[in-house]
Every structure is written in structure tokens, then in C-alpha cells.
Amino acid sequence: MAVAVAIALTAALSGCLSTSRVAPVAPVASAADCVTIWVLSNGFHTSLVLPPEAARAAGLDPADAAWIEIGWGEAAAYQAQSMNPLILLRAAVAPGETALFVARMPFDPARYGPDQARAVTVSYAGLRTILSDIAAETRRAADGRSVVLSVAANGTFVAATSRFGLFRNCNVWLAERLRRAGVPLPARPALTARGLYAALPASTCPRPAPLAPPLGRHAAPPAQTPAPATPPSA
Numbered sequence: 581m582a583v584a585v586a587i588a589l590t591a592a593l594s595g596c597l598s599t600s601r602v603a604p605v606a607p608v609a610s611a612a613d614c615v616t617i618w619v620l621s622n623g624f625h626t627s628l629v630l631p632p633e634a635a636r637a638a639g640l641d642p643a644d645a646a647w648i649e650i651g652w653g654e655a656a657a658y659q660a661q662s663m664n665p666l667i668l669l670r671a672a673v674a675p676g677e678t679a680l681f682v683a684r685m686p687f688d689p690a691r692y693g694p695d696q697a698r699a700v701t702v703s704y705a706g707l708r709t710i711l712s713d714i715a716a717e718t719r720r721a722a723d724g725r726s727v728v729l730s731v732a733a734n735g736t737f738v739a740a741t742s743r744f745g746l747f748r749n750c751n752v753w754l755a756e757r758l759r760r761a762g763v764p765l766p767a768r769p770a771l772t773a774r775g776l777y778a779a780l781p782a783s784t785c786p787r788p789a790p791l792a793p794p795l796g797r798h799a800a801p802p803a804q805t806p807a808p809a810t811p812p813s814a
């Protein structure tokens with residue numbers, strides 16, 4: 581039993597290897613057709629930072645946010661107030677439903693620093709693909725509204741549609757979104773948060789993402805480098 585627990589926890593924490601075969605549906609970005617988005621990492625979990633349309637794709641109001649953070653994970657583990665080995669083990673070997681985490685970000689993601697925030701270049705079609713994927717991932721009620729699971733201090737959890745698994749964790753899900761958006765990633769990288777960061781190509785877009793208001797129109801970021809808004813999760 582102890583060996584099985586150790587193997588499952590190691591797999592859950594490492595992200596193992598992606599078994600997905602997600603193909604690009606959008607072209608690779610060029611200097612004339614590019615948008616800057618961001619990938620955040622807390623060392624374990626990764627999430628996307630996108631223009632405000634991402635909140636609308638998930639059925640939520642972006643209000644006056646400059647950016648929207650979108651993460652995905654196993655719903656129970658994602659919403660847990662703290663992590664422990666039993667939560668991680670259950671998420672790895674007996675996962676339940678999944679959730680999207682949607683958080684407003686009123687400041688430039690670059691303020692997190694390169695260890696926690698990495699700029700990524702996609703084409704405009706690539707951005708539309710990501711937004712479409714988020715809309716498709718969002719579970720809807722009969723009236724078409726997104727199903728809100730809970731509201732945290734820094735964001736909202738909404739029900740998602742795809743399945744979490746031992747070989748498909750948050751980092752695999754995020755890499756799938758980027759590959760479909762035309763970001764050139766290895767077909768089978770070791771998708772820990774660190775492995776995903778290492779595989780991300782350098783951003784080459786000279787322009788910021790569209791519809792991202794200037795930082796001065798929003799509350800100033802904290803004086804110290806903040807921890808990513810993403811809650812610790814699978």
C-alpha cells in the first residue's frame with residue numbers, strides 16, 4: 581500500500597508524461613500576427629493569464645480587470661483550503677469532476693517576475709482558439725449560465741467538462757490549450773510546472789495583448805512581488 585501511495589503521489593506531483601495527441605488548430609504566431617499571453621506558475625500548478633474576454637468565455641463578468649487568470653484542475657482538490665497527501669492521492673487515482681478557476685488580475689503579470697510569470701506568443705487565431713476552448717470547457721446550466729461551484733477570496737470556481745486523470749493534470753491541460761493555439765511545444769514533454777516552463781518558447785511579440793488596459797487605470801500591484809493568485813491545487 582505504501583508503495584502504491586508513493587507511486588500515485590509521485591505521478592500526481594510530477595504530472596508524468598502527456599498521453600494526449602492534441603494537434604494545433606491555429607497557425608504559429610508571426611511578427612505581424614501575434615498576441616502576448618502569460619503562463620503563471622506557483623512551482624506546482626500552472627495557469628493562463630489572458631485578456632478580459634476569457635472571463636466572458638467562462639460565463640463571468642470581467643468587470644474592469646486588465647487580465648484574467650484561468651486555471652483548471654480536479655474540483656475537490658482545487659477548492660481545498662490546504663493540500664495533504666490524501667487529497668492528492670484521491671485526485672490522482674480516483675478523480676472526480678473538474679473546475680475552472682477564474683480570477684481578475686488588476687496589474688501587469690510581468691510584476692510576478694520571470695520565475696512565476698512567462699510571456700507566451702500566440703496568433704490572433706490562437707487566442708480565439710484558447711477562448712473557444714475555455715467556453716467549451718465551461719459547464720452550463722439549462723439556462724446557459726456557467727455553474728458556479730464556489731467563490732474564493734481571489735476568484736471563482738466554475739464547473740468544467742473534461743476529465744482529470746493520473747496522466748492528465750493541470751499542466752497537461754494547459755499545454756493542450758497552448759498546442760491547439762499554435763504554440764510549438766514538444767509532443768510529449770515531462771509536464772511538471774517546471775518542465776512546462778522549460779518547454780515554453782521565448783515570447784517574440786512586440787505588442788501587448790489587445791484590450792488589456794494600461795496599468796495606470798487600475799489599482800497598483802503590491803509593492804513586493806506577489807505570489808501567484810492561483811490556489812495550490814492539482
